[in-house]
Amino acid sequence: MGRFNHSATGKGSGTSFTKIFGLITMAHLKEVVDRINLIGFTQQITQAMKMVSASKLHKIQQVLLPLKVYTRAYNRLLHRLLQAIDEGQLTHPLTKAKIGQRLLVVVMGSNRGLCGAFNKNVLRAANEYITTRQKKASTTIEVLVIGKKVHQFFKKYDIPLIERYVNLVEKANDQASSQLSTYCIEAFEQNHYTEIVLAYTAFKNSAKQEVVIVPFLPFLPNLDLATDTPPSSTRSLDYIYEPSQELLIAQLIPEILKHKMMHMLVESSASEHAARMATMTQATDNADELLKVLRISYNRTRQALITNSLAEITSGAEALAET
Numbered sequence: 017m018g019r020f021n022h023s024a025t026g027k028g029s030g031t032s033f034t035k036i037f038g039l040i041t042m043a044h045l046k047e048v049v050d051r052i053n054l055i056g057f058t059q060q061i062t063q064a065m066k067m068v069s070a071s072k073l074h075k076i077q078q079v080l081l082p083l084k085v086y087t088r089a090y091n092r093l094l095h096r097l098l099q100a101i102d103e104g105q106l107t108h109p110l111t112k113a114k115i116g117q118r119l120l121v122v123v124m125g126s127n128r129g130l131c132g133a134f135n136k137n138v139l140r141a142a143n144e145y146i147t148t149r150q151k152k153a154s155t156t157i158e159v160l161v162i163g164k165k166v167h168q169f170f171k172k173y174d175i176p177l178i179e180r181y182v183n184l185v186e187k188a189n190d191q192a193s194s195q196l197s198t199y200c201i202e203a204f205e206q207n208h209y210t211e212i213v214l215a216y217t218a219f220k221n222s223a224k225q226e227v228v229i230v231p232f233l234p235f236l237p238n239l240d241l242a243t244d245t246p247p248s249s250t251r252s253l254d255y256i257y258e259p260s261q262e263l264l265i266a267q268l269i270p271e272i273l274k275h276k277m278m279h280m281l282v283e284s285s286a287s288e289h290a291a292r293m294a295t296m297t298q299a300t301d302n303a304d305e306l307l308k309v310l311r312i313s314y315n316r317t318r319q320a321l322i323t324n325s326l327a328e329i330t331s332g333a334e335a336l337a338e339t
Contacts, residue, residue, distance in 0.1 A: 045321065048314045052307060059303040065130070066296035073222065073289035079189065080219065080282045087275040094268045097261060107262075110201065110235045110269055114210035117155040120178075120203070121146060122196070122232070123170070124216040124284045125163035127185055134217060134225070134291035135165040141227040142215040146175070158209075162196075185285065193278035200277075201270060204233045216280045217287040223294070225287035232276065235269055 123142045125135045142159075149155050160178040161167045167182045181199075184192045200212050212233040217225050257264055 045314065045317050048310055048317060052310050052314065055303050055306055055310065059300055059307070062296045062299040062303065066293055066300060069289045069293035069296060073286060073293060076282060076286045076289060080286055083275070083278060083282060087272070087279065090268065090272050090275060094265065094272065096255070097265050097268070108235070108266055108269055109205055110233060110273070113234055114204075114207060116210050117152060118208065118210045119149060119155055119157045120160060120200070120209040120212045121157065122160045122200070122212065122214045122216075122280075123162065123166050124185070124214075124280060125166040125169075126284075126288045127164045127183070129165065130295060131288055131292040132295040134288055135163075135169075138215060138217050138227045139166065139169045141229060143169075143173075145213075145215065145229050185281070189278055189281050189285075192281055193274055196281075197270075197274045197277040200233060201273065209233075214277075214280050216284040217291075219283040219286040219290065222290050225290060232273065235273065 121142060123138065125138055129135070146157055146159070149157060158176045158178060159170050160181060161170055162181050162184050164182060167177070167179060170177055181196060184196065187195075203209055204212060211231070213229055214232050215227070215229045218228045219225055
């Protein structure tokens with residue numbers, strides 16, 4: 017009788033442990049299912065963002081490629097004009113160096129995140145450039161910020177900011193480039209700044225973007241034409257300019273500066289979409305890997321729960337048979 021009681025007590029303890037294990041396993045199984053559903057929903061979002069970025073990148077590339085051809089034609093025309101004139105004879109006010117050290121840095125980023133290291137790279141490069149220039153005690157620096165992420169970054173520093181163009185990325189490229197180039201040209205002509213540089217992310221292709229810091233004013237013809245100079249011709253060409261060669265140069269320089277500003281806006285936008293597309297692709301792939309791991313965990317837990325239930329039924333049948 018005592019042996020029977022001892023045996024019954026032992027089986028009761030095993031049954032209680034089995035029930036507790038089953039409850040724990042069910043709770044874990046529900047948690048895994050919830051995580052699978054949540055990650056699946058997140059994956060749908062990342063896939064949608066990837067498709068949207070790919071579509072926007074395709075559209076912006078259709079603007080960027082013709083713009084490069086158009087600007088190259090402008091540069092070639094200016095190059096031919098400058099072949100017959102010495103740099104010392106170039107008297108356009110936008111080409112003259114100013115006295116003093118008053119620098120304006122135009123930094124362009126994005127309004128939104130989820131684009132990988134797009135904003136981080138341009139902000140780090142711009143900050144390093146500004147820090148280097150600040151080592152010169154006589155240099156006065158201001159920053160013109162484009163994009164909310166750029167504004168959030170630089171407002172933490174003791175640097176004068178120009179904030180009126182923060183939302184410029186939301187405007188049309190031609191309107192935005194016209195406003196920005198007009199402001200920079202007028203400020204340079206009125207001696208507010210002696211030097212203006214642009215910091216942005218240049219678009220190479222869908223897989224490669226790099227941060228560049230390029231001079232904007234004063235206008236440097238040789239530097240601007242370094243990559244767009246046509247091959248030298250074996251025969252010299254003579255042109256007749258009406259009303260004058262100087263007037264044509266004066267008209268070309270502001271247009272080239274406007275196109276250079278548009279290049280910054282378009283290339284930065286293309287780089288942002290490419291970076292976001294790559295980031296969302298990586299996020300989607302990571303979600304796939306995580307879903308595989310969770311499904312394996314779900315299947316193993318479910319199998320353990322089934323095995324435990326079968327063992328409980330078998331042990332119960334054996335106990336009934338003994339009694």
